[in-house]
Amino acid sequence: MSDRNVSLSAALKYKGQGPYLTYILHRIGGAMMAIFVTTHVLATFTEMQGWQIGDLINDIYISPPFQIVFMFGVLFHLINGMRITILDLFPQQLIPYHRQAILIEWIIFILVYGFAVVTTITTAIGRMS
Amino acid sequence: MQTKARTLPLSKRGMSFETFMWLFTRLTALAMYGFIFIGIVGAFVMGAQNDMSFVEVLRWALMPNTGHVTYTNVPEISPYASMFWKSVASLFFLTAAGHGVHGVVVILDDYFAKPSQRKWIRFWNILLVAIIIPIGIYVIWFG
Numbered sequence: 001m002s003d004r005n006v007s008l009s010a011a012l013k014y015k016g017q018g019p020y021l022t023y024i025l026h027r028i029g030g031a032m033m034a035i036f037v038t039t040h041v042l043a044t045f046t047e048m049q050g051w052q053i054g055d056l057i058n059d060i061y062i063s064p065p066f067q068i069v070f071m072f073g074v075l076f077h078l079i080n081g082m083r084i085t086i087l088d089l090f091p092q093q094l095i096p097y098h099r100q101a102i103l104i105e106w107i108i109f110i111l112v113y114g115f116a117v118v119t120t121i122t123t124a125i126g127r128m129s
Numbered sequence: 130m131q132t133k134a135r136t137l138p139l140s141k142r143g144m145s146f147e148t149f150m151w152l153f154t155r156l157t158a159l160a161m162y163g164f165i166f167i168g169i170v171g172a173f174v175m176g177a178q179n180d181m182s183f184v185e186v187l188r189w190a191l192m193p194n195t196g197h198v199t200y201t202n203v204p205e206i207s208p209y210a211s212m213f214w215k216s217v218a219s220l221f222f223l224t225a226a227g228h229g230v231h232g233v234v235v236i237l238d239d240y241f242a243k244p245s246q247r248k249w250i251r252f253w254n255i256l257l258v259a260i261i262i263p264i265g266i267y268v269i270w271f272g
């Protein structure tokens with residue numbers, strides 16, 4: 001076990017290419033979900049006890065701006081996680097094509113995320129009346 | 130661009146705790162895909178195509194809990210509140226908790242290298258997940 005030999009600021013400035021971008025977005029999405037699930041469970045529990053704070057947190061969580069940002073992290077993690085798992089199941093055959101796999105992954109992500117964003121907005125408008 | 134794969138068969142690598150958790154992360158990922166699939170198919174069987182938008186089906190599939198359908202146009206909540214869905218939600222939640230807590234420890238290990246720091250990271254994260262699991266299960270069954 002060694003100490004870090006790169007400062008956090010240097011690490012954050014590192015400019016990788018496609019594979020690095022997917023790695024860091026996967027991390028951010030995973031961390032976002034862990035924080036979200038923990039606080040959402042606690043908020044719902046406190047809401048059930050009739051405490052205002054839980055209600056307030058869940059009102060933020062159900063709001064379209066929050067959903068749109070959060071869904072980026074969730075859907076990226078899910079779709080990238082599928083890519084990682086499939087490639088890792090057949091490493092010899094598939095890892096040589098990981099850049100092509102990342103391209104396919106982005107196409108799927110944009111379609112699913114785009115549809116989720118559009119329906120978040122249309123649903124919010126539809127439910128207003 | 131093609132690069133040659135560098136892989137070592139498991140027989141030559143051995144099954145260390147890290148390898149086991151690497152496999153665990155992937156198996157739980159597949160299991161969670163299974164839960165999401167069950168959630169989507171189940172929602173359509175229960176008539177979601179008329180009562181829920183895409184994003185509402187997605188939210189339900191990501192955690193099949195009744196709280197996730199109360200804001201939709203679903204006329205009757207009871208099919209969504211069955212023992213079956215509470216069991217799927219509980220299993221999904223347990224799987225996500227195991228996968229998530231391990232993932233968070235992996236991330237934090239990359240930023241904190243001292244053995245004492247890593248010990249505390251494990252202690253606090255495992256304590257937190259041990260507290261959150263019963264609360265989450267309670268919310269699923271009684272929420």
Ligand code: HEM
Pocket residue numbers: 026027029030031033034037077078079080081082084085154155158159161162165225226228229230231232233235236
């Ligand atoms: C269908 C759902 C999910 C899939 C397919 C999935 C997939 C994956 C995979 C394959 C990894 C390993 C990445 C690697 O070793 O490079 C991973 C890591 C991780 N996952 Fe998930 N995951 C899912 C849901 C979740 C949930 C619900 C949470 C949080 C509660 C979560 C949090 C994390 C974290 C924090 C990591 C560590 C990231 C890292 O090491 O950089 N994941 N996920």
